[in-house]
Amino acid sequence: MNWAAFLSNYIFAFIVLNVMLGLMAYMTYFERKVLAAMQDRVGPKRTGPFGLLQPIADGIKLLAKEDIVPKNADRLVFLVAPLLSFVLAPLSAAVIPFGGTVTVFGQEVNLYVADINVAVLYVLALGGMGVYGIILGGYASANRYSLLGALRSAAQVISYEIVLGLSLVGVFILSGTLSLVQILEAQQQPLSFGGVQVPNWYILSQPLGFVLFLIAAVAETNRAPFDLPEAESELIGGFHTEYSGFRFSFFFLAEYINMIAVSLLAATLFLGGTDGPIADGVWWLAAKAALFLFFYIWLRTTLPRFRYDQLMGLAWKVLLPLALINIALTGLIRLWGLGLL
């Protein structure tokens, strides 16, 4: 066991996790500020300079709130469900490559926590497991309507997870691998069309895949136009109605971590992660991820909500066929490229 490599990797993982949690907290602040700016108002400004301490204030408020467990709730499952979705959310950042390898104090440190050769499948698996947080939350609240709301959002997440997976197959065909590190390297070699240096980002060669991935990612995290099961909580009571206090904030913050994780994934897969015109580096990845986060918030301010049947219809009748067509096309082009056609 090469203890030094393990230790450095562990420290890097520790840093990534803390950065993710910090980003998550300030993502709420970022969202409220951008939302306010788009709605012609100011947003949180009182707590600390420019309202920067707002996330901490929210955290303390939620901590101080009474943590009610309904009487006929299934106690154990009720307590575990939010933890499940909160813990699984940041794990998907483990496979995101934040850069190449760097020598620190003479020690080789590679700027990714783990390079699994099925990295994208690992992220999909985490998404699949995340559904359990929602379902168990709804079931354990013993409230008939939060159960219905939970099952609805579970059905939505499963349908869009399929679309998510299939929309990425195009990228796998082009890059020939599932590991994000190798996908990043594949995107770093610039292509040259008649002297024009074009970065080989997959958004250029996979536009349809990119759009499908974006829509499915927004739906997967129950955000913006696809937040019907939660919004319909006015009628039915979404899965986290019975939760209060810090337990509720687990669900609430898990959503934000999911958003950040998916934005990082999208930036790495389609916009060439840390690859940038001037100096490659993690700041490019951060800029691209911020672009996606802004897109999330932009959707939330402008678009109204889907109705439940339109939402499911969109997934199965529109996005899935498009994803399959995208795979077929990419496959044909790939074969034509290899001359095997």
Next chain:
Amino acid sequence: MSAEVLVFDILGAIAVLAAAGVVLARNPVHSALALVVSFVNVAAIYVILRAEFLAAAQIIVYTGAILVLVLFVIMLVDPDNLPEFHGGRPVQRLLALILGLALLGEVMAAILTRTIVGQPGPWSPQAVAAVGGNTQALGRVLYSGYVLPIQVTAVLLLAATIGALVLARPDTPRVRALVRDTATISLAHPRGSEMANGVEPALPALAAGQLKLEAGERTLVMAKSGDDFLDQPVWGERHQS
């Protein structure tokens, strides 16, 4: 006892205990949760065996999709008309016990006497590494030797989905009973009055200026005075000029 074997023993033990939990739990949802735990442990064991693709597939397919649908059924169906797990007449229980013990005996015999030993297939670790990892290896084998089985299972799954769709189709779409027949009014409007003579009155003459095109393929008709369109409301597609 290298670290791997130790971890394997722990995971194996948890998986077996969880499997036992599936059978013993009174609440069906708890037994489903136990099943989730055992699936995750099996996936972890796959990872130890360097079969990451299988581990990811196990979690995505089994726990992520199939078990979620099982949970759907368990939660949506009322607990009281779920089949009784622990019931069953004494004769059945006795028979079940005997068969169970027989199965256990066979398995233990096979394991203890080491008669079942897998033959090493063509894919030695070096061959797998040469191809670029077990995902690539799996892909090659799957789509070279086993293309026919894949097509057959695809058709089978398609048939199953269509069957499910037919079963779940709502019986007959209800047409909304129009309230008009009880309280019809005789504003000389074809659908208002009882259409005694069955003839629909002519469309009202529409000056071009009166149409105001709007987004969403809709037109608003602008009435200049209180007397326009009084005998015939502007209704329906007929005004797509």
Next chain:
Amino acid sequence: MSDERQIAAMPRPEPWRDTGYWGPTDPDAHPAVRAIREQFPDAYIDAYSFRDEMTVRVERPRYRDVIQFLRDHPDLQYTMLSDETAVDMLRLRDDPRFDVVAQLYSLRRRQRLRVKTGVNDGELVPSLVPVFAAAGWLEREIYDMFGIVFEGHPDLRRILLPEDWDEGHPLRKDYPLRGYREYVQPGFEAPAPRVRSRLRRP
């Protein structure tokens, strides 16, 4: 008076007299009144006009038939029931205690008409719901406020007051302004405390 006011544009004499929104002001010249007279000679009681409005009073049993007739008559066509309400005539006259008033409006001829009928306490009034679906809630409110029961109404129950309101019907003239007793909300023993502020009269 200051001269500045004299030169004010003198308001038109009798401004509300000749708008023509209710048809001719002379009862005999009004088409609807004439049609009712010949169609329902027994049900017609009288017709009178005030300002530019025309009111027809009919017998209670034929109330729904008259209004159905006014709605379906080809050249009357009072197709919209603007409003239906009741007036407790306790202090103005004694014989029929209540008046059920229907304000009709003819979309086609852009004219209004008011049909009234006298009802005593406990008598049944033929409901207008089969003629106008609008009468559903209007009659439920009349029942809620006055206690007039409409025969033929699909579900006549209280609409504004809580279901367990057992103190009669508030808009009757003999119902005190503050009600008989404090209303105790279900689930509470005492009524909501009334704030006695120093400023208000005791």
Next chain:
Amino acid sequence: MSLEITEPTPVIISEERQVSDTRRELVLNMGPQHPSTHGVLRVRLTLEGETITGCDPVIGYLHRGVEKLGESKRYAQFVPWTDRTDYVAAPSNNLGYVLTVEKLLGIEAPERAQYWRMIMAELARLASHLVWLGTHALDIGALSMSLYCFREREMILDIFEKFCGARLTTNMMEIGGFSRPIPPDLPDMIRDFLAVFPKRQREYEDMLSANPIWLARTRGVGVIEPDVAINYGLTGACLRGSGVNYDVRKAQPYLFYDRVDFEVPLGTHGDVYDRYLVRMEEMRQSLKIIQQCLDQVPTDGPLKLAESNYVIPPHDTVLTTAEDMQRHFIWVIKGFSPPKGEVYLAIEHSKGELGHYIVSDGSPIPYRLRIRTPDFVNLQSLPYMAEGAMLADVVALIGTIDIVLGSVDR
């Protein structure tokens, strides 16, 4: 740290009735404390899976007995109560009541006052439509629409505040005209608003009118055929959305609506989207009306019919002339006694036809005061529209009827 609540407070009361062996109906209570019921409205929905099979709106949570109060207050004392019924468009309510009383008394406000009444009524229509658009879009999910709409409404409320001192409960109209002079810079303030608003309204339309999700959520939802709308007694945008041309300002013009040129938009499909288009067009027409009124209004002349005994004498002459002081004293102590008779007058309120029916027995207190509010009658069509609709559509249907519970429950 988690305290167990002893007995669960039933926020959502539900019973499940066995309709037939295979189907089971769910009864669901929506409200009365509910973010998208525009106030305290409770809707009992019976659901079969996703579609609604029965819908029974329960109202009366905001019932204050306005009509009973009307029978214990003098004519002029009741005016503040009118702007508490529909608290979103208070000037229109004042106008409705005051015009009916003036018809009973047989008097008419001077020309200048009538023009200013028209301007204020149209501004109230704009304010009410902006509240409708904001909350309707918010219910369907477009968050920022409500912020934009209330930003414009703020400008209208400032105009009201400059005119009568109050933003919401304006209580501005009096029997016989206005007793306070018109602030000199008010017309310019209104003209600035007229210059800014069309551009802002185009912003709303860019966000909603061609938005595919908005179209998907509103087109074909809550369809009402014209004859059914007439039969239900619907008025206002709910009726005009189905193509029936009935606008009280055109059908039975009051004030000077016959001197002003404007058009009445009529929808062709009678669904939520058409009513949205009709109301947006109504806003543009109101701008036209206000513009013409501002041009036509005489800049001087009396604001109040001071010489009639039914009207409170103007403040300045009360202090100076003995005769006015005496008239003022009698008017305040005894009030005025109108002729015996009954009067019904309807005006075009932002939500439909607002009618007042006053029976007078000659005493200074009205014998019977009936307020026919448009949203009470329009709300009756909710069960007709909701039957067979999806659960998520109920929110859109309540929004399209545009109800304010103050005027539904009175």
